[in-house]
Amino acid sequence: MEFSSKLLENAVNEMSQLPGIGKRTALRLVLHLLKQSENQTVTLAESLRKMREEVNFCSNCHNISDTKLCEICANPNRNEALVCVVEDIRDVMAIENTSQYKGHYHVLGGKISPMDGVGPGELTIQSLIDKVKNGRVEELIFALSSTMEGDTTNFYIFKQIESFNIKTTTIARGISVGDELEYADEVTLGRSIVHRIPFETSLKN
Amino acid sequence: MEFSSKLLENAVNEMSQLPGIGKRTALRLVLHLLKQSENQTVTLAESLRKMREEVNFCSNCHNISDTKLCEICANPNRNEALVCVVEDIRDVMAIENTSQYKGHYHVLGGKISPMDGVGPGELTIQSLIDKVKNGRVEELIFALSSTMEGDTTNFYIFKQIESFNIKTTTIARGISVGDELEYADEVTLGRSIVHRIPFETSLKN
The missing domain is CATH 3.40.1360.10 (Dna Topoisomerase Vi A Subunit; Chain: A, domain 2)
Structure with missing residues (x-):
């Protein structure tokens, strides 16, 4: 792909580093940004940079969190x-x-x-x-x-x-709720028979 | 979608404004960036911002260009x-x-x-x-x-x-080079018959 602009080429190359995004899709996305207000691109760029630089992981469970301890770990009811x-x-x-x-x-x-x-x-x-x-x-x-x-x-x-x-x-691994047995794969169906649960238990939820 | 982090949520929301990118894909892309070096995200953000802010259009043909006149318009051989x-x-x-x-x-x-x-x-x-x-x-x-x-x-x-x-x-609209006639749509095939060209002309290219 030959570009008429180095700025455009850089943007497309960087975008196409993302998984599942090729050069053509990247160009489509970048041209879309060019048609939108300048503000949209600045906000996008800023939110990505800020997220990457300031991201924090909960010290207890390692989930992404804005606070030292995430909401779940900080919740006394859990x-x-x-x-x-x-x-x-x-x-x-x-x-x-x-x-x-x-x-x-x-x-x-x-x-x-x-x-x-x-x-x-x-x-x-x-x-x-x-x-x-x-x-x-x-x-x-x-x-x-x-x-x-x-x-x-x-x-x-x-x-x-x-x-x-x-x-x-x-x-538990087994047949999805609502699924037909005939379409289930053998491994899953086999496991769901071996690990069957008491009928009364299944009524509770 | 409920996020444990406002920073993450912002980044995902901004990404999902792009055409063809939903919330789930946006989350996948953003999590990918988190696994890569901080530098990659900064470069991506910077190239998008720079491209949008400094983009220039050729004063003659309006194509995207880094110079006042694009390479094509500035080429005396064209x-x-x-x-x-x-x-x-x-x-x-x-x-x-x-x-x-x-x-x-x-x-x-x-x-x-x-x-x-x-x-x-x-x-x-x-x-x-x-x-x-x-x-x-x-x-x-x-x-x-x-x-x-x-x-x-x-x-x-x-x-x-x-x-x-x-x-x-x-x-010219017509059948693609290498295409079989039987699979061509009627409108295209019809046009390609009406707008037929001298056989000698077709030999030149």
Whole structure:
């Protein structure tokens, strides 16, 4: 792509570094900005820069937060003995949306993935183990996605905390509510039969 | 979507103003930036702001350019009597890529579209008419996309310059090189038969 302007070229090149955005899409986005008021671009640029420079992570759960302790960790009505281990803030938002969980979170910041150069040291695993060591945790809920990386991460953490004798659970895998059995994949359907629950329990929610 | 951080929320909201980028995609992009070095975000923000604030349009053809006169208009080897009317810089880039055109361009900045609130006054049509009036143009090539808005814009310009007796042409519509006839739409195929060209002419390129 040959550009008639260096300024335009720089902007397009920077935009196309974002995941899923190629050169053509980047050009479309940048030309859109040129058609809008100057103010919109300045606000966008400023909000990105400010977010990146001033971002803060909760000292307890490592979730993105504007305060030292995030709202969830600072809330006295939430059970700090119950800790749900998730990959990133999107998982926290998804679980919070259900309004079904009143415990704390622990945001790992990723999954162990040697192929991508992510080892246990890159994640907040040590801080989780320290939390368990301090005896403040009664139950750890693994809520990582069930991929090879997720399972590896779960197992790595489990091995590290096994000796502390706390309860460890994992979120239930099964057929989605409203789904037809015939379209479910075999692994999920198989698990949902093996891990069946008492009918009375299912009525409660 | 409920965010644990106002900074994050602002960045996501600003990103999701871009066309084709929803809240979820915006969040994914912003979280990606958080995983990269601070420098990358600062460079992105800076290049967008700088581009928007310092952008300059060629005083002759209205294409985006870093200099007062763009490279094409400043090139003495290009024929200024031949002017190709296009919608925006992407069309200039597409035609330049063919290496088949040695004339000038005139970038309208859009098409007449009353539904979107774009009238002739929002485009650079007056400047094009002035150019024709000054007698510097011998041929005007209409290269707008053949939509209702494109056709309207072509016709509007044509009516304004009709009296100056210059040659006006439009780029050829027809079957793409390499395409099979049976898959072509009827309108295009119909046009390509009506506007057939001498076989000898087709051999030249």
